[in-house]
Amino acid sequence: MTQDGFFETDVKSAGLSDINFTVYCGTLAHTPKLGVLEVIPNAVVGVDQDGIIVFITPNAADDPLKAVSAYDPTLSLTQVDVINTDLQNESCFWFPGFFDTHIHAPQFSNNGIFGNSTLLDWLEKYTFPLESSFKDLSIAKEHYERVIDRTLSNGTTCASYYATIHPLASKLLAEIALKKGQRAFIGKVCMDKNSPDHYIETADECKQATLDVIDHIEKIDPEMELIAPIITPRFAGSCTSELLKWLGDLRESKNYHCQTHINETQVEIEWILKQFPDYNTYTDIYNDHNLLSNKTILGHGIHFTEYEKDLISKIGCGVAHCPTSNSSITSGEARIRWLLDAGINVGLGTDCSGGFTPSILEVSKHALLVSRHLVMGSKNEKEKLTVNECLYLATMGGANVCKLQDKAGSFEIGKKWECQLIDLDVQGSALDIFDYQRPNWKENDYVEAKSKFQNLIDKWVFNGDDRNVRKVYTNGRCVVNKEY
Ligand SMILES: Nc1nc2[nH]cnc2c(=O)[nH]1
Numbered sequence: 318m319t320q321d322g323f324f325e326t327d328v329k330s331a332g333l334s335d336i337n338f339t340v341y342c343g344t345l346a347h348t349p350k351l352g353v354l355e356v357i358p359n360a361v362v363g364v365d366q367d368g369i370i371v372f373i374t375p376n377a378a379d380d381p382l383k384a385v386s387a388y389d390p391t392l393s394l395t396q397v398d399v400i401n402t403d404l405q406n407e408s409c410f411w412f413p414g415f416f417d418t419h420i421h422a423p424q425f426s427n428n429g430i431f432g433n434s435t436l437l438d439w440l441e442k443y444t445f446p447l448e449s450s451f452k453d454l455s456i457a458k459e460h461y462e463r464v465i466d467r468t469l470s471n472g473t474t475c476a477s478y479y480a481t482i483h484p485l486a487s488k489l490l491a492e493i494a495l496k497k498g499q500r501a502f503i504g505k506v507c508m509d510k511n512s513p514d515h516y517i518e519t520a521d522e523c524k525q526a527t528l529d530v531i532d533h534i535e536k537i538d539p540e541m542e543l544i545a546p547i548i549t550p551r552f553a554g555s556c557t558s559e560l561l562k563w564l565g566d567l568r569e570s571k572n573y574h575c576q577t578h579i580n581e582t583q584v585e586i587e588w589i590l591k592q593f594p595d596y597n598t599y600t601d602i603y604n605d606h607n608l609l610s611n612k613t614i615l616g617h618g619i620h621f622t623e624y625e626k627d628l629i630s631k632i633g634c635g636v637a638h639c640p641t642s643n644s645s646i647t648s649g650e651a652r653i654r655w656l657l658d659a660g661i662n663v664g665l666g667t668d669c670s671g672g673f674t675p676s677i678l679e680v681s682k683h684a685l686l687v688s689r690h691l692v693m694g695s696k697n698e699k700e701k702l703t704v705n706e707c708l709y710l711a712t713m714g715g716a717n718v719c720k721l722q723d724k725a726g727s728f729e730i731g732k733k734w735e736c737q738l739i740d741l742d743v744q745g746s747a748l749d750i751f752d753y754q755r756p757n758w759k760e761n762d763y764v765e766a767k768s769k770f771q772n773l774i775d776k777w778v779f780n781g782d783d784r785n786v787r788k789v790y791t792n793g794r795c796v797v798n799k800e801y
Pocket residue numbers: 421436440444551552578581642668671
């Protein structure tokens with residue numbers, strides 16, 4: 318423990334041992350482009366000591382060392398670690414880790430508890446009382462350990478977290494993510510108005526605490542191997558103009574990531590525009606306070622006007638789509654096709670505990686269903702999202718929003734080995750796979766096997782859960798290994 322009471326963690330020491338090269342065998346599946354499922358059957362993937370993918374050879378899993386020699390004939394094979402999946406099991410595959418682009422770590426214990434509330438009364442009744450308790454570090458520690466264990470176990474390799482206003486608890490969240498090996502953006506929440514007396518800070522306290530948390534994160538992971546700070550004004554409803562401007566200038570000073578909520582409900586929008594009478598739109602408030610860049614993640618974005626959509630497209634902001642939360646607290650249905658058509662990067666967010674599930678797989682399913690609800694109103698079939706589009710939002714879409722598209726989100730040479738091993742046949746899982754549904758990559762022709770595999774992917778999205786996640790890797794390191 319350090320003097321502050323935090324854990325001492327060294328990201329380098331958490332890496333691989335003396336083995337300096339690893340090959341992973343098995344079928345790879347990913348969605349590198351919107352709506353496109355690519356499958357690389359029985360592949361061998363070479364991963365170097367930095368966790369970087371250096372080769373991907375399809376149909377080579379029968380003799381992985383041959384693939385290694387073909388990549389580098391001088392490599393000593395005794396130093397190669399071979400990780401085999403169960404090759405007899407054709408319903409086992411590697412899939413990129415999920416991105417949760419919007420999650421409130423301190424709200425985790427409230428998952429499922431929202432009654433009939435809507436945003437503003439939900440904040441007062443359920444959220445602020447829970448978050449204010451994080452002044453107590455022992456409460457923070459228990460929640461933060463559990464939320465990171467749970468999201469990792471569901472295949473979330475990267476999460477953009479809102480913490481609370483408390484600097485010590487926010488630093489602790491960063492320490493725990495680093496120790497457990499989850500890639501994470503950590504945002505100390507900023508709020509200096511419209512908040513209860515027991516859960517508010519002055520602008521000066523907020524500035525000091527924000528700098529303190531950023532400094533700590535930069536110290537414990539100086540190379541930003543896994544964690545990074547993110548400037549987090551809760552929303553325009555809980556920050557004064559003075560604080561928003563200071564945060565915006567800080568964001569610009571070092572091109573920091575930034576996250577906030579926007580256009581979540583009509584009542585919220587009216588309430589906020591009354592507080593900022595000089596502005597016509599919610600987006601203009603953030604833009605004028607210097608908070609928007611291509612590293613800004615805007616949570617929800619359900620009720621953007623045409624003008625706002627064009628503005629965020631021009632600036633390059635990402636949107637965190639949170640369909641589970643938007644349905645639970647009755648906020649609305651975001652028009653994702655409309656945003657994608659404007660070239661806006663969109664990822665998925667659990668928004669725990671506005672949303673009730675920590676699983677991005679489940680949120681993918683909800684994104685698909687919400688898009689169908691939109692169609693029932695608009696009669697515009699184009700708004701429907703497919704399974705492969707939702708999986709793209711859950712992986713590459715999230716990577717684009719977090720500006721990690723060169724590091725993760727799909728399998729590609731030069732990217733990190735950052736993925737989950739999915740096993741559809743795991744004992745006790747809710748999936749029933751019949752033998753006729755299994756693809757046989759060796760004996761079926763590719764098109765037939767691929768079509769069977771697509772059906773399995775669809776079944777996974779609708780009926781799978783964390784029990785189907787056997788292993789999880791971030792930055793080339795195994796961080797979840799479930800022995801059944
Ligand atoms: N969903 C959601 N919206 C918010 N707007 C401001 N704070 C919050 C929050 O904690 N959750």
